[in-house]
Amino acid sequence: MRKGIVGISCVLALQATCALAGARHTATLTFHLTDNIIRFPVVLNGHKVGGTLDSGTAALAVDRRFALSLGMRPGKMVGTAAGGGAVAERVYPVTIDQLDFGPERLTHVAGVALDLNHLSSASGFPFDVILGRPAFERRALRINYPKRRITFLAPGAKAACADPIPVNLAAGVPVVAVTLQATPSARPKILHMIVDLGTRYWAAVVGGPFLNTAEGRALEKRGVRVRIGTGTGGRVEGKSVRIAKMIVGKHKFKNLTIGLSRHVKAFQLGIADGSLGVPLWDKGTITFDDAHHELCLDLPESDGAKRS
Numbered sequence: 624m625r626k627g628i629v630g631i632s633c634v635l636a637l638q639a640t641c642a643l644a645g646a647r648h649t650a651t652l653t654f655h656l657t658d659n660i661i662r663f664p665v666v667l668n669g670h671k672v673g674g675t676l677d678s679g680t681a682a683l684a685v686d687r688r689f690a691l692s693l694g695m696r697p698g699k700m701v702g703t704a705a706g707g708g709a710v711a712e713r714v715y716p717v718t719i720d721q722l723d724f725g726p727e728r729l730t731h732v733a734g735v736a737l738d739l740n741h742l743s744s745a746s747g748f749p750f751d752v753i754l755g756r757p758a759f760e761r762r763a764l765r766i767n768y769p770k771r772r773i774t775f776l777a778p779g780a781k782a783a784c785a786d787p788i789p790v791n792l793a794a795g796v797p798v799v800a801v802t803l804q805a806t807p808s809a810r811p812k813i814l815h816m817i818v819d820l821g822t823r824y825w826a827a828v829v830g831g832p833f834l835n836t837a838e839g840r841a842l843e844k845r846g847v848r849v850r851i852g853t854g855t856g857g858r859v860e861g862k863s864v865r866i867a868k869m870i871v872g873k874h875k876f877k878n879l880t881i882g883l884s885r886h887v888k889a890f891q892l893g894i895a896d897g898s899l900g901v902p903l904w905d906k907g908t909i910t911f912d913d914a915h916h917e918l919c920l921d922l923p924e925s926d927g928a929k930r931s
Contacts, residue, residue, distance in 0.1 A: 647777060648777050649775065649776055649777050649780070650726035651773065651775070652724075652773045652775065653771055653772055653773075654773055656768070656771055658747065659905070660746060660820075661676040661773075661820060662674065662675050662676075662748070663724070665722060665724040666723040667722055667752055668693055668695070668719065668720045668721055672689075672751040673749060673751045673752070674751070674752045674754050675752070675753050676820060677753050677754065678755075678756070678797055678817075678819060678820045678821075678911060679817050679819030679821045679822070680796070680821070681756050681794060681795025681796055682733075682734055682756070682757070682795070683722065683729075683735070683752070683754060683755055683758070684735050684753040684755060685751070685753075686737075686738070686751055686752075687715065687736040690717055695718075696717070697715035697716065697717045698715055699715070699716075700714065700715055701714055701715065701716055701735075704737055704855040704856065707853070707857075707886055707888070708741060708854040708855060709856055709858070709886070710855075710856035711856060712856055713737060713738075714736075716736075717736040718732070718734070719734045724754060727758070729757065732757065737855065738855075739753070739855070741853055741856065742854075742855065744853075755795075756913075759911050759913050762775045762776050762777070762778050763775075763776040763912035763915075764910065764911045765782060765908060765909075765919075766909050766910070766911075768901075768905045768906065768907065768908070769906065779914060781915050782917065784910065784919035784921075785919075786873045786919065787915075787918070788871065788919065788920070790916050791916070792913075793894050794889070796817050796819070796889075796894070796895075797818045797913075798816065799815070799872075799899070799918055800813055800814070800816075801814055801869055801871045801899070802868075803827075804866065804867045804868040804869070805842055805866050806866075807867045807868075809838065809867065811870075812836075812838055814829065814833060816895055816896060816897050817889070817894070817898040817899070818898075818911075822898045823900060824901070825851070825852075825880075825900045825902065826881060826899070826902045827869060827879070827881040827897060828881065828882040828883070828884055828897050828898050829842075829881060829882070829883050829890075830884045830885055830890035830891070831885075831891055831892075831893060834885060842866070842883060843862060843864075846861075847863050848860070848861075849861065849882070851884045852882075854886075856888075860886055861884030862883045862884075864880070866878075866879055866881055869881075874922060904922060906923055907921050907923055908920075
């Protein structure tokens with residue numbers, strides 16, 4: 624299986640500040656799912672371009688060369704991206720005059736510019752603009768994968784959810800507590816995982832300090848070496864391993880194959896123990912409700928996922 628991007632982004636510890644406007648009612652947008660990435664048209668400074676939606680990026684990110692081609696003027700380097708791969712991609716501040724997507728309009732918004740070429744090469748389409756957390760801040764977003772539809776709830780409206788999962792923001796990205804049980808006889812372990820629309824081909828990728836624990840080392844020893852995917856810094860290597868169970872909210876996922884990697888900077892920095900990815904929810908609906916610090920998974924029951 625082709626392995627995809629791990630945390631599309633940056634997981635940048637830099638959040639945009641912006642002014643928002645747009646429709647005050649619920650609105651719906653149809654998206655394309657290309658290589659497990661959500662794509663739809665956006666208008667950036669009057670130019671219609673391709674946008675990707677990524678909950679695992681803390682800022683609005685623009686490819687640096689593309690930004691220069693539009694006459695945007697990035698400032699001095701402010702750091703490096705915390706995504707996967709060996710290359711430390713430099714990050715530059717940039718001001719976006721206007722960004723329109725779905726019912727929303729962001730004006731005079733602080734974003735970042737960086738080289739997104741690794742992501743473009745891996746996916747086969749250009750990453751012009753990544754819509755990170757500022758795209759989630761004003762409205763709850765309900766993403767229906769089978770129907771390829773995003774519903775933008777009215778500003779401030781609370782998303783209906785039978786099983787609300789508490790969310791904390793860590794370095795600007797959503798993190799939830801999950802329970803991981805490596806084997807049927809192993810002691811369950813609580814991990815804190817980024818909910819990442821950019822982790823494309825793994826239900827979960829685990830890394831960072833957890834891999835230095837007894838449980839983590841045991842998982843690595845059992846794992847099979849694979850290419851985990853591509854991050855902002857290029858290829859991400861790691862291992863594939865099957866675990867007995869993972870619990871997210873009231874959803875129990877049994878006999879789940881996950882990835883392990885020591886090559887994602889965000890995990891090594893301790894921002895989270897890993898990330899949850901698209902295969903966990905792509906048969907159903909995921910809702911991000913930042914205003915109420917909640918996440919909702921509405922999934923069909925299967926042999927691999929049961930609601931308790």
